[in-house]
Amino acid sequence: MTPDLADTTITVAHVIHSLGAGGAEAVLVELARVAPPAGLRMVVIGLSDVHTSVGVDNRVVPQLRAQGVAVFELHSPRYDAFAALRVARILRAERVDIVHTHLKHADVVGGLAARLAGVPAVSTLHVIDKATSRRHRLRVRAALSARRRLARTVIALSQAQRRWYTETAGEHVPITVLPNGVNEPEMTWDRASVREELGVAPDGLLAVCVSLLRPEKGHSDLLEAMRTVPGEPPLTVALAGDGPLLDQITATVDSDPSLRERVRILGFRSDIGDLIAACDFVVHPSREDALPTALISALAAARPIVATTAGGITDIVAPDCGVLVEPGAPAALGAAITDMARIVEEGGPRLQRIENAARQRYQAIFSATTWASRLQDLYRQVIAGGDDAALRRRIALVQFQPSGGLFHFALQLGEGLARAGEDVDVITGPTPEFASRVPGCRVRSILPTWHPNAGENAPEWWRRARRGVRGVQHTAAWVVLLGYLLARRPDVIVWSYWQFPLDGVGVQLIRRLVPRAVLALVSHEPRPLVRRREHEGMYHTASVTKSALTQAYADLDVAFVLGETARQTLLKTWPVSAPVHIIPHGDEGLLAASVPPADATEPVALAFGIITRYKGTDTLCDAWPLVLKVLPEAELVIAGAADTDIDRHELRMRVSRLERVRLDLGYVPTPEVASYFAAARCVVLPYKRSSQSGVAHLAHTFARPVVASRVGDIPTAVDDGVSGLLVPPEDPEALADALIRLLSDPAEARRMGDAGAQALSTRASWDEVAARFLQALPDRRR
Structure with missing residues (x-):
C-alpha cells in the first residue's frame, strides 16, 4: 500500500495506550x-481505558x-x-499508510498490527525510562x-533522550531526533481575570508550574524552594x-502557613494557555523529563523560564x-526563582x-507547523523504504584551521544542524580549540594543518621559509580529505573558504569523485585578501589561483553569505551559477561568559x-591622539595576532609612540577572551x-557597543545609534568623535550594549541559522 507520495495526503494511524490525561495524549x-x-x-x-473514581477518563x-x-476506542484489557x-x-479499513506508536504497550500492539497490515511503523519515545528495579529493567529491555x-525508526524528542536510548x-x-511542537496558545480569559482568580495582588508576581503531579516531576523540590x-x-x-501526588502535595501546602499563602494547587486545567499568558514566568522543577511541552508553550508566549537541566529540558530552554x-x-532552585522575580520586577533590557x-x-x-512538516518528511521517507541512514543527511563541514572565528562558526553551525536531526562531521586540523x-x-x-597563531613569534626568516612547509601540509590535508570523503560519501560537503590553487583543483576532483554530494560554500569573504606585505591594496588574487578557483565556484550547488553586500560581491567576483542565500551570523555562545555591564x-x-x-589599525592609531585631547584618562587596548x-x-614602533595604548600582540586564548571585553x-x-x-557579534554577546566603519555588511550587524556608532572608513576624525561619545558617557554605552545583546538574541540563534541553511540545501537523495 504505497501511495503517490508527491500528490496524496498521508494517512497516519496513531496507536496509544489510552486517551485520558497525559503528555502523549495531549x-x-x-x-x-x-x-x-x-x-x-x-x-x-486508543487501546485501553483509564479508570478513575468518576469513571473512564477519555477526555x-x-x-x-x-x-x-x-x-x-478498543477498551481492551492490558494483555x-x-x-x-x-x-x-x-x-486496513482506514487505508492507513503508516503507523505511529506511542509508549511501550502501544509500541508492541501497534507494531504487530502494522506488520499484519503490511505498512511501516515508527515509534516516539515520550519518556526517559530509567530502570529502577530488575523487573523494571526487563520491561524496558x-x-x-x-x-x-x-x-x-524511533523518534527521540531530545538529545538527552537520544543519549539514553x-x-x-x-x-x-535507527533513531531520529524530532521534538514535538506546540500550537500558539489560545486565550479564553484575559490576564487580569486569571490573576484575580488566583488571588495575585496587583503589585505581585505570578509563576506557573504545569506538570503532572508525579514523583519525578520535582514538585517537592519546588515547595522546599x-x-x-x-x-x-x-x-x-x-x-x-x-496525578498520583495531588492529595499529598495539597496536604503539604495546607499544613504550612508560608506555603498556603503563596502556593495555589489548581489540579487539572484545560486553560493552560490562559495560565501561561497570565504569568510572569514559568517554573519547571523536574528531576526527569523527556520534552515537557509546557515549556514549549512558555517559549510561544515569550515567558521567561526557571527550570532544571533534567532530560530534554536543555533542548527547549537555551541559556x-x-x-x-x-x-x-x-536551594539552587529557590535562588533562581528569586533572581527571576527580581529580573521581572525590574523590567528593562x-x-x-x-x-x-x-x-x-x-x-x-x-x-x-514546523513539527508537522518535519513529521511529514519523515513519514514520506519511511514509506519510501528509507532506513536510518536515509532519514538523516550526512554533512561534512570542512574547516582547515582548528581555531579562530571561522572554526567557531563551523562548529556552532554543525551543532545547530545536529540538533535539527542531521549527522555532522566538522573536519579540521590538530588539537581543535x-x-x-x-x-x-x-x-x-584528521587534517595535518596548523593553527592560525602557530609560530607567530618566529623570526622573519623562518616565517618566509615555512611557506613551503605549509604548502606541503596543505597538500597532505587535501589528500586526507579526499580519502575521508571517498570513504564516508557525505550527502553535503561545506567549506568556509578557498584561497590556494590546490583548493580549486581539490573541489573539481570531489565534484567528479563524489558526484551525488551537494557542494556548498559559506563565503565569509568573497574576495581573497592580501596575504603578503609586498602586495598592495586589500585584495590580491594571482592568475593561477583565479583560474583554479573559477572552476570551483562554477561547480558549487549552493552558496551562502552573511549579507547582501557579500552576495553582490560574490556574484561579481566569481562565476557562481548556483543559488546564493543569505544566512545570519549566530552569536558567539562558545566564548560567552558573565561580565559587568x-x-x-x-x-x-x-x-x-x-x-x-x-x-x-593605522586609522585607529591616527584617531587615538584626538581622543586623548578630549579624554586624557581614556585607554586603548589592541589585542590579537598579527597576520x-x-x-x-x-x-610595535607605531604603538609605542602613542600614549595610553596597550598592544597585546598574539592570539588570545579562549579562557582569556571574556576578560578583555569585561574591561572595555x-x-x-x-x-x-x-x-x-564576527567581532561585532562577539561584542554584542558581551553587551558591548561597537564603533565601526560603515563598510560591507557591517551595518546589518551594528545598528547606527542603537547598538553602536558607524563612521566613514579611513576617517580618523569621525572615528575619534564616535569613541569620545561612548567613552565619555557610560549610560549611553550601556544602553547601546544592551540593545546589541537584545538584537543578537532575537535574530541570530544558531538553530535558526541551521534551519535556514537546511531549507536552502538541494536534496539529491530522492
Whole structure:
C-alpha cells in the first residue's frame, strides 16, 4: 500500500495506550490542529481505558473528534492477545499508510498490527525510562526489543533522550531526533481575570508550574524552594496538573502557613494557555523529563523560564531564555526563582532579551507547523523504504584551521544542524580549540594543518621559509580529505573558504569523485585578501589561483553569505551559477561568559581580533591622539595576532609612540577572551574593507557597543545609534568623535550594549541559522 507520495495526503494511524490525561495524549491533540495543512490525515486508536473514581477518563476523545480525527476506542484489557488483530483490521479499513506508536504497550500492539497490515511503523519515545528495579529493567529491555524489530525508526524528542536510548540499544540503532511542537496558545480569559482568580495582588508576581503531579516531576523540590524565596517582591506560584501526588502535595501546602499563602494547587486545567499568558514566568522543577511541552508553550508566549537541566529540558530552554539549575537542588532552585522575580520586577533590557529569545526559539524550532512538516518528511521517507541512514543527511563541514572565528562558526553551525536531526562531521586540523557539545556533531581533527597563531613569534626568516612547509601540509590535508570523503560519501560537503590553487583543483576532483554530494560554500569573504606585505591594496588574487578557483565556484550547488553586500560581491567576483542565500551570523555562545555591564567599566576601548591590513589599525592609531585631547584618562587596548601582511616591528614602533595604548600582540586564548571585553566600555572596528565581522557579534554577546566603519555588511550587524556608532572608513576624525561619545558617557554605552545583546538574541540563534541553511540545501537523495 504505497501511495503517490508527491500528490496524496498521508494517512497516519496513531496507536496509544489510552486517551485520558497525559503528555502523549495531549501531543496528539496539538498535532491534530496542524495535521491537515501538512498533508496528514490522522486516525487515533486508543487501546485501553483509564479508570478513575468518576469513571473512564477519555477526555481527549472529543478534542480529537472536534479536529476531524477518526478515533477508535478498543477498551481492551492490558494483555489482550487479540488487540493487534483488531488494530490491523482498522488499519486496513482506514487505508492507513503508516503507523505511529506511542509508549511501550502501544509500541508492541501497534507494531504487530502494522506488520499484519503490511505498512511501516515508527515509534516516539515520550519518556526517559530509567530502570529502577530488575523487573523494571526487563520491561524496558522488552520494549526496546519490540521497537527494534517492529519500528522502522524511533523518534527521540531530545538529545538527552537520544543519549539514553542509544546507551541501552547501541549507537547504530535507527533513531531520529524530532521534538514535538506546540500550537500558539489560545486565550479564553484575559490576564487580569486569571490573576484575580488566583488571588495575585496587583503589585505581585505570578509563576506557573504545569506538570503532572508525579514523583519525578520535582514538585517537592519546588515547595522546599519556595520556603527560601524572600517575601519581596510578592510572588505566587500556581501548580496546574493532576496525578498520583495531588492529595499529598495539597496536604503539604495546607499544613504550612508560608506555603498556603503563596502556593495555589489548581489540579487539572484545560486553560493552560490562559495560565501561561497570565504569568510572569514559568517554573519547571523536574528531576526527569523527556520534552515537557509546557515549556514549549512558555517559549510561544515569550515567558521567561526557571527550570532544571533534567532530560530534554536543555533542548527547549537555551541559556538566554531563562535560568537553569541542577535537578534535585531546592536551594539552587529557590535562588533562581528569586533572581527571576527580581529580573521581572525590574523590567528593562534584560527581561526584554529573555522574552525575545524565548519567542524566537519557539518560532525557529518548536512551532506546531514546523513539527508537522518535519513529521511529514519523515513519514514520506519511511514509506519510501528509507532506513536510518536515509532519514538523516550526512554533512561534512570542512574547516582547515582548528581555531579562530571561522572554526567557531563551523562548529556552532554543525551543532545547530545536529540538533535539527542531521549527522555532522566538522573536519579540521590538530588539537581543535573546542569539541562538540551536541550528539550527532563530531569534530574530526584528521587534517595535518596548523593553527592560525602557530609560530607567530618566529623570526622573519623562518616565517618566509615555512611557506613551503605549509604548502606541503596543505597538500597532505587535501589528500586526507579526499580519502575521508571517498570513504564516508557525505550527502553535503561545506567549506568556509578557498584561497590556494590546490583548493580549486581539490573541489573539481570531489565534484567528479563524489558526484551525488551537494557542494556548498559559506563565503565569509568573497574576495581573497592580501596575504603578503609586498602586495598592495586589500585584495590580491594571482592568475593561477583565479583560474583554479573559477572552476570551483562554477561547480558549487549552493552558496551562502552573511549579507547582501557579500552576495553582490560574490556574484561579481566569481562565476557562481548556483543559488546564493543569505544566512545570519549566530552569536558567539562558545566564548560567552558573565561580565559587568558597560557602564561599570573605565573608559577603555578595545580593538580585538587578528590584526590585518584591511582592519584599519593605522586609522585607529591616527584617531587615538584626538581622543586623548578630549579624554586624557581614556585607554586603548589592541589585542590579537598579527597576520602575514603586517610588519610586527613597525606596528610595535607605531604603538609605542602613542600614549595610553596597550598592544597585546598574539592570539588570545579562549579562557582569556571574556576578560578583555569585561574591561572595555566599547569595541572599535575601524575596518577599511570587510564583508562582515564576527567581532561585532562577539561584542554584542558581551553587551558591548561597537564603533565601526560603515563598510560591507557591517551595518546589518551594528545598528547606527542603537547598538553602536558607524563612521566613514579611513576617517580618523569621525572615528575619534564616535569613541569620545561612548567613552565619555557610560549610560549611553550601556544602553547601546544592551540593545546589541537584545538584537543578537532575537535574530541570530544558531538553530535558526541551521534551519535556514537546511531549507536552502538541494536534496539529491530522492
